[in-house]
Amino acid sequence: MNVIPIAYWRNRKVYTRMIGTKCKDCGAEFFPPVRVCKKCGSRNLEEKEMPKNGSLLAYTKLSEPAQEFKEYAPIYLGLIRLDNGVNVISMIADADEEKLKAGARVQATVRKWTEDGKGGLVYYGYKFRVLQ
Amino acid sequence: MNLNAAILGYGAYVPIYRIRTEEIARVWHGGGAGPNRMKAIASYDEDILTMSYESASQALSMANYPKIQAILVGSESKPYAVKPTGSILSDILGYNSTLGVDLEFACKAGTEAMQLISGMVSAGTIDYGLAIGADTAQGRPADELEFTAGSGAGAIVLGRPNGREVAKIKHSVSYVTDTPDFWRRPHDQYPMHLGRFTGEPAYFTHTTTSVKMLFSETGMKPSDFKYAIFHQPNPRFPVEVGKRLGFTDEQLRPALLNDDIGNTYSANTIIALAKVLDMADTGDMIMLASFGSGAGSDAFVIEVNSRDDDDGYVPFSERLRNYREVDYATYARWRGKILK
Numbered sequence: 197m198n199v200i201p202i203a204y205w206r207n208r209k210v211y212t213r214m215i216g217t218k219c220k221d222c223g224a225e226f227f228p229p230v231r232v233c234k235k236c237g238s239r240n241l242e243e244k245e246m247p248k249n250g251s252l253l254a255y256t257k258l259s260e261p262a263q264e265f266k267e268y269a270p271i272y273l274g275l276i277r278l279d280n281g282v283n284v285i286s287m288i289a290d291a292d293e294e295k296l297k298a299g300a301r302v303q304a305t306v307r308k309w310t311e312d313g314k315g316g317l318v319y320y321g322y323k324f325r326v327l328q
Numbered sequence: 329m330n331l332n333a334a335i336l337g338y339g340a341y342v343p344i345y346r347i348r349t350e351e352i353a354r355v356w357h358g359g360g361a362g363p364n365r366m367k368a369i370a371s372y373d374e375d376i377l378t379m380s381y382e383s384a385s386q387a388l389s390m391a392n393y394p395k396i397q398a399i400l401v402g403s404e405s406k407p408y409a410v411k412p413t414g415s416i417l418s419d420i421l422g423y424n425s426t427l428g429v430d431l432e433f434a435c436k437a438g439t440e441a442m443q444l445i446s447g448m449v450s451a452g453t454i455d456y457g458l459a460i461g462a463d464t465a466q467g468r469p470a471d472e473l474e475f476t477a478g479s480g481a482g483a484i485v486l487g488r489p490n491g492r493e494v495a496k497i498k499h500s501v502s503y504v505t506d507t508p509d510f511w512r513r514p515h516d517q518y519p520m521h522l523g524r525f526t527g528e529p530a531y532f533t534h535t536t537t538s539v540k541m542l543f544s545e546t547g548m549k550p551s552d553f554k555y556a557i558f559h560q561p562n563p564r565f566p567v568e569v570g571k572r573l574g575f576t577d578e579q580l581r582p583a584l585l586n587d588d589i590g591n592t593y594s595a596n597t598i599i600a601l602a603k604v605l606d607m608a609d610t611g612d613m614i615m616l617a618s619f620g621s622g623a624g625s626d627a628f629v630i631e632v633n634s635r636d637d638d639d640g641y642v643p644f645s646e647r648l649r650n651y652r653e654v655d656y657a658t659y660a661r662w663r664g665k666i667l668k
C-alpha cells in the first residue's frame with residue numbers, strides 16, 4: 197500500500213470536494229491547487245471548489261494498473277474538461293465503453309479509491325461518471 | 329409523539345448494477361428464482377459512505393443547502409466498526425459544525441435518524457438536520473437472504489415547516505422488543521436469522537403494533553391516507569401487513585420496490601418515501617412504517633405540501649429504469665465473496 201494516511205488526510209478536501217485555487221489577480225482557476233498562479237505569477241490565490249460537471253475529452257483503459265488498484269482492473273482514466281475550463285484526469289466510475297465518447301457530459305461523484313487491506317484506512321475521492 | 333418537522337429535500341440512490349435472482353438460484357440451487365426478480369448491488373468502489381453522499385447531495389440540492397447541524401447515518405454495513413461515517417460525510421459535504429452520528433437497528437436505522445432529527449428540529453435545538461439510511465446488505469452465499477439483500481441509500485433534509493416544505497412530519501411512534509429474528513455478532517461477516525420466525529413474531533407483530541399505536545394516538549384510520557409505505561424485506565410482506573391493517577392495493581402499490589431492487593435495509597422505507605413523494609400532490613397524507621430486526625418499528629404521519637422541481641430533476645422511478653445486469657461471478661468479486 198503506497199498511500200500515506202497523513203498525506204491523504206492533508207489533501208482530503210482536494211480529493212473529495214475538488215477544492216482548487218483561483219487567482220485573485222487574474223481570475224485563473226487551477227486544479228489541483230497551486231501556490232503560484234501559472235498564468236500571471238501572482239501569489240494572491242484563494243481556495244475555490246471546482247464545478248462538478250464537465251465533458252470527456254479522451255480516455256484510456258488500464259488493464260494492469262498500479263498495485264493499489266490492481267484488484268479493481270480494468271481502470272478507466274478520463275481526461276475531463278470542467279465547465280470552468282480546467283482539465284482534470286480522473287478515474288471513471290461505472291465505466292461503459294460504449295458511452296465513453298469524446299464530448300460526453302460527465303459529473304463528479306465520490307467513490308472509494310482504494311483501501312489499505314482489511315484493517316487500514318479507506319481512501320475516498322472524486323470519480324467522474326457519464327451522465328445518462 | 330407530536331412533531332413539528334418538515335421534509336425540505338429528499339434523495340434516493342440505488343447503484344446502477346442488478347443481479348437477477350434466477351442467476352443466484354442457478355449457482356446455488358440448480359435453478360428457480362427468489363421472491364423478487366432482481367436486487368441492486370453496489371459496485372466494487374461503492375459503500376455506504378459513497379451512496380450516502382449520492383443521496384445526500386440530491387436532498388441538499390432540493391433543500392437549497394441549508395446550514396446542517398446534525399448528520400445521522402443509519403446502517404448495518406459501515407466501512408469502519410469504529411470511526412463514524414457521519415464525520416467522514418460531514419467533511420465531504422462541507423458541514424463541520426454539526427453532530428455526526430452513526431445509528432444501527434437493522435433495517436430501521438434510517439427511520440430512527442429521521443425520527444431523532446424530527447424531534448430535534450421540533451424542539452428547536454437545531455434548525456436543520458440530515459437523516460440518512462444506507463446499506464450494502466450482506467447475505468451469506470447460498471442463504472435465502474442472498475436473493476433480497478440489496479444496496480442503496482436514502483436521505484432527507486429536515487427543518488421546521490416554512491410554507492415551502494416538501495412535506496410535514498406530524499407524528500411518530502416507535503415500538504421495540506427483544507426478538508431474536510436476525511442478528512450479527514461483531515466479527516462476523518454475515519448475519520444469522522431464524523428463518524420462518526422473521527415473519528409473524530418479528531415483522532408482522534412489530535409493524536402492526538406501531539401502526540395501531542399511531543392510529544390510536546392520532547385518531548386517524550387507513551382511509552385518511554392516500555399512500556401507505558411499509559418496510560419491504562420481500563415483495564409479499566408489505567402488501568400482506570398493509571391488508572391486515574385495512575389498507576388497499578391503491579394505497580400500497582405506489583411504494584413497492586422490492587421486486588426490482590431487493591431489500592435495501594436501512595434505506596428501504598426512505599427510498600420508498602422518495603418514490604411516493606415524487607408522485608404525491610399537495611394535501612396527500614402518507615403513512616410510513618419501518619421495521620428493523622431485533623426488533624422494532626417506527627411509524628410516521630406525513631402530510632405532503634409541494635415541491636419546486638429543478639429543470640434537471642429526474643424522478644427516482646425513471647432513474648431506476650437505467651440499470652446494467654451482472655453475473656454471479658462479477659457480483660462475488662465486487663462484494664468480497666472470493667477469497668484471495
Ligand SMILES: [Zn+2]
Binds near residue numbers: 219220223
Ligand atoms: Zn493570476
